[in-house]
Amino acid sequence: xxxxxxxxxxxxxxxxxxxxxxxxxxxxxxxxxxxxxxxxxxxxxxxxxxxxxxxxxxxxxxxxxxxxxxxxxxxxxxxxxxxxxxxxxxxxxxxxxxxxxxxxxxxxxxxxxxxxxxxxxxxxxxxxxxxxxxxxxxxxxxxxxxxxxxxxxxxxxxxxxxxxxxxxxxxxxxxxxxxxxxxxxxxxxxxxxxxxxxxxxxxxxxxxxxxxxxxxxxxxxxxxxxxxxxxxxxxxxxxxxxxxxxxxxxxxxxxxxxxxxxxxxxxxxxxxxxx
Amino acid sequence: xxxxxxxxxxxxxxxxxxxxxxxxxxxxxxxxxxxxxxxxxxxxxxxxxxxxxxxxxxxxxxxxxxxxxxxxxxxxxxxxxxxxxxxxxxxxxxxxxxxxxxxxxxxxxxxxxxxxxxxxxxxxxxxxxxxxxxxxxxxxxxxxxx
Numbered sequence: 001x002x003x004x005x006x007x008x009x010x011x012x013x014x015x016x017x018x019x020x021x022x023x024x025x026x027x028x029x030x031x032x033x034x035x036x037x038x039x040x041x042x043x044x045x046x047x048x049x050x051x052x053x054x055x056x057x058x059x060x061x062x063x064x065x066x067x068x069x070x071x072x073x074x075x076x077x078x079x080x081x082x083x084x085x086x087x088x089x090x091x092x093x094x095x096x097x098x099x100x101x102x103x104x105x106x107x108x109x110x111x112x113x114x115x116x117x118x119x120x121x122x123x124x125x126x127x128x129x130x131x132x133x134x135x136x137x138x139x140x141x142x143x144x145x146x147x148x149x150x151x152x153x154x155x156x157x158x159x160x161x162x163x164x165x166x167x168x169x170x171x172x173x174x175x176x177x178x179x180x181x182x183x184x185x186x187x188x189x190x191x192x193x194x195x196x197x198x199x200x201x202x203x204x205x206x207x208x209x210x211x212x213x214x215x216x217x218x219x220x221x222x223x224x225x226x227x228x229x230x231x232x233x234x235x236x237x238x239x240x241x242x243x244x245x246x247x248x249x250x251x252x253x254x255x256x257x258x259x260x261x262x263x264x265x266x267x268x269x270x271x272x273x274x275x
Numbered sequence: 276x277x278x279x280x281x282x283x284x285x286x287x288x289x290x291x292x293x294x295x296x297x298x299x300x301x302x303x304x305x306x307x308x309x310x311x312x313x314x315x316x317x318x319x320x321x322x323x324x325x326x327x328x329x330x331x332x333x334x335x336x337x338x339x340x341x342x343x344x345x346x347x348x349x350x351x352x353x354x355x356x357x358x359x360x361x362x363x364x365x366x367x368x369x370x371x372x373x374x375x376x377x378x379x380x381x382x383x384x385x386x387x388x389x390x391x392x393x394x395x396x397x398x399x400x401x402x403x404x405x406x407x408x409x410x411x412x413x414x415x416x417x418x419x420x421x
Contacts, residue, residue: 121319126285126365126388127372127379130321158321166321173378194380194387256280 098260105150106262113266115139117147119258120164129172129192131155133261136163144223144269147261152229152252153177153217154261156269165263169255170198170230178220179230181213181247190215190230190249197248198231205245209236215249223269284388284395287364288403289316290334291396294360295407297338298353305335323375330367334360357400358393365389 024030099116106114117139121132135141137160147154147167155175159166168175175192179200186207188200203209213233219226235248280286289312297305313328320327341356365388372379 123320123322124287124316124327125320125322125368125372126287126392127368127384128321128377132319168321173380194383 095259101150102260102262111266112264114262115141115265117165117261117263119261127173127194129155129169129175129255130158131167131169131255131258131261133165133167133263134163135263136161136165138162140265141165141263146224146228146264146267146269148228148264149253149258149261152231153224154253154255154258156223157263167261170251171196171255177224177230178218179215180218181207181209181233182216183210183213184208187218187220188244188247197234197250200233200247200249202244203247205238205240205243207245209233209245209247211235213247215247225264225267281395281398282391284391286395286399287361287392288399289313290331290360290364291357291399291403292407293331293335294338294356295353295400295404297335298341298356299407299411301342302335302339305338306332309335322372322377326368326371326375330364330371333367334364337363353404354397354400357396361393361396362389365392 021030102114102116106112115135117133117135119131120134123130131154133147141157141160143157143160145157147156153170155167155169155172157165158168169192170177170190171192173192173194177190178187179190180187181200181203184207186203186209188203190198190200193199200215211233215230215233217224217226217228217230229252231249231251233247234250236245237247238245289308293305293308293312296308309331310328313325313331316327317324337360338356341352365384366381369379369381369384
């Protein structure tokens with residue numbers, strides 16, 4: 001017999017056996033054999049599966065470690081970006097709140113023509129109290145214009161350049177503002193000191209001043225409009241031998257925390273010497 | 276920078292840095308730091324332009340004395356130099372401001388500004404000195420002489 005015929009006969013036998021097996025399987029005849037074989041093989045399968053699980057785990061970890069490192073890096077970058085976004089959002093909320101208060105104040109005083117300005121610098125000297133704002137001559141700012149916030153008076157413009165201006169704070173030792181006490185109508189002059197507080201001088205002796213009194217601008221002298229809040233009396237310094245008494249005034253505006261201010265454009269101050 | 280405060284004092288970090296830089300690298304470089312830093316600060320100040328440059332220059336000159344004395348290696352020298360430079364800077368500052376028509380009273384300033392500033396500067400000296408040393412080493416790595 002030729003080899004080609006043998007192969008053909010072998011294939012035919014195998015096909016016949018497979019068909020016979022399929023027919024017998026369909027009839028359910030081979031099930032007992034299958035069950036017996038399964039019973040013999042399954043413990044071995046279990047052993048192999050358990051033994052291979054750690055190996056598979058390690059191999060899987062090795063395969064995914066590069067992917068995990070990349071994913072970790074991506075997540076870190078995403079977290080960093082989200083943190084930055086959170087900080088920016090918080091800043092925007094604070095700024096929004098500030099601007100909303102200033103806007104409310106602007107609406108409350110419609111006869112004031114106000115322009116908002118951002119504080120961009122502070123005087124580095126320990127002896128001078130000045131701010132730098134981001135509005136200048138091109139925005140209509142002129143020397144002497146009052147600077148305020150919704151809380152009260154901040155100071156006045158002392159120098160103007162094209163796009164920025166310098167603000168002399170009430171607390172500067174050169175600053176002097178005519179003022180009165182709201183409750184008693186007693187007048188005086190509020191001057192800056194090296195300390196945090198301002199000093200209200202030239203209050204006549206027979207006037208009663210009490211701690212907590214609100215001090216406002218009097219408008220005398222023409223430097224500032226009347227009735228802008230300066231601060232509150234925190235201490236009275238009185239000596240019967242003196243002609244006048246003095247009061248320490250806590251400014252209504254904490255200049256060290258200022259970020260945005262308003263410049264009063266439609267007030268013509270009297271002559272104020274530029275620095 | 277001027278807005279940051281420690282114990283209610285606004286430290287003059289530039290003066291501190293300049294004085295310690297002079298101790299580490301000499302007067303020439305200290306004057307350069309004074310010039311560059313002084314210009315930046317003078318721009319945002321109401322004081323006469325050039326005042327900060329001049330005062331920092333004076334402070335760095337005082338610090339330069341620390342390099343030419345027998346106590347040069349002493350640990351306390353940098354503290355003395357910083358205290359001296361701070362006092363000199365403030366006294367000259369008051370003098371210049373008064374000369375320019377500002378009201379800067381010396382005696383109240385001494386208690387309220389100068390002494391607290393000296394104290395805070397002394398506290399900050401080790402930190403700023405460490406920073407200056409790191410910068411100096413980066414600019415010019417130490418060499419081993421055989």
